[in-house]
Amino acid sequence: MKKALATIVLALLAGGGAARAALAMEGVPRYDHIFVIIAENKSFARMAAHPEWAPNLTRLAAQYGSATSFYAETHPSEPNYVAMLGGDTFGIRDDDAYYCKQGMKDSFCGRTGRAGYADHSISARSLTDQLSEHQLSWKGYLEDLPAPGSLMPQWPNAEHPAADKPLDLYAAKHNGFINFVSAHDAPERERMAHLVGFEQLYADLASGGLPNYAEIVPNQCNDMHGLSGANVPADCHGTEALVRRGDAEIGMLAGRIMQSPAWGQGNFAIVITFDEDDGAFGGGPQGCCGYDPSSPANFGGGRIMTLVVTNHGPHPIADPTPYNHYSLLRTVEDAFGISEHLRHAGDSDKGVVAMAPLFAPGSREP
Secondary structure, eight states, X not given: OHHHHHHHHHHHHHTTSGGGOOOOBTTBOOOSEEEXXXXXXXXHHHHHHOGGGOHHHHHHHHHSEEEEEEEOOSSSHHHHHXXXXXXXXXXXXXXOOTTOOTTOOOTTOTTTTXXXXXXXXXXXXXXXXXXHHTTOOEEEEETTOXXXXXXXXXXXXXXXXXXXXXXXXXXXXXXXXXXXHHHHTSOHHHHHHHEEOHHHHHHHHHHTOOOSEEEEEOOTTTSSOOOOSTTOOGGGSSHHHHHHHHHHHHHXXXXXXXXXXXXXXXXXXXXXXXXXXXXXSOOXXXXXXXXXXXXXXXSOOOEEEEEEEESSOOOOEEEOSOEEHHHHHHHHHHHTTOOOOOGGGGOGGGTOOOOHHHHOTTOOOO
């Protein structure tokens, strides 16, 4: 018995500690890195109907893993980003700034007079708290963030324009981290280390100094969202143009990650998902795993494309299990050895399960 215990301990030490241990939770092996790339407002049906618009996503789906029944929680964007990190929308049902409260008068708080308005500043625990407690690192890589750690709701904006750039390239409504008090009230030095732009992403990829968990959020021209107004590029509006532009961006990002020194070390996954669908291909269920059609903040955000690209095989895998962003959070928790499942991520009785088939096959031994 003592010899067996010693063998297990030595194996864990040899594998680089807890983050590299082979012991699986819910069938999900330990991961060294999980990077989530988030795109905007396109349904699974629309993407499936036009594979020629998205050659990179089509190729990755055919070569790696695809969750073919994956759903968002609600509309619009912001509560879905919050759900990915906190396991709940916390009653948020609009895109107001992270600091908005009931009755507040502010140009970035347009819905605060509505009955039942939820505080957008969330004091509850999030994935980042869990990661920090387990000595694991995290970053938000946010394209066109005006400065590391910035608390600006949008940039450029009317008060802070940028020459030759359209307004609102960066939008905090697509930065779920900033809604949590632990992030926006953190000391400036901490925010600057955790919330960074794409220049830092490229530097980290080149050096191999990558966080354990990251969310990568392109700007509103490159994430398929789109903009209007002055200085907006021709391919930053219109469905086909947006999908083509976003697909090129995501293909570039995935390629740079897969070419980085860290890709060949340990277990690494790139998750590509969307915040919500675009409502254009209605019919059928709009959510899964505990969604409530009568809830103003959890009524289902539609079926969306979600891919899992790992640095191990076998591939390809098309997994028809119903999943949502709570399932993704639960999977990330499992993959990093975190037994606590935050809020709806723990709703096993409602069908929230880990995405084990997409993360487990052929995982590398420590």
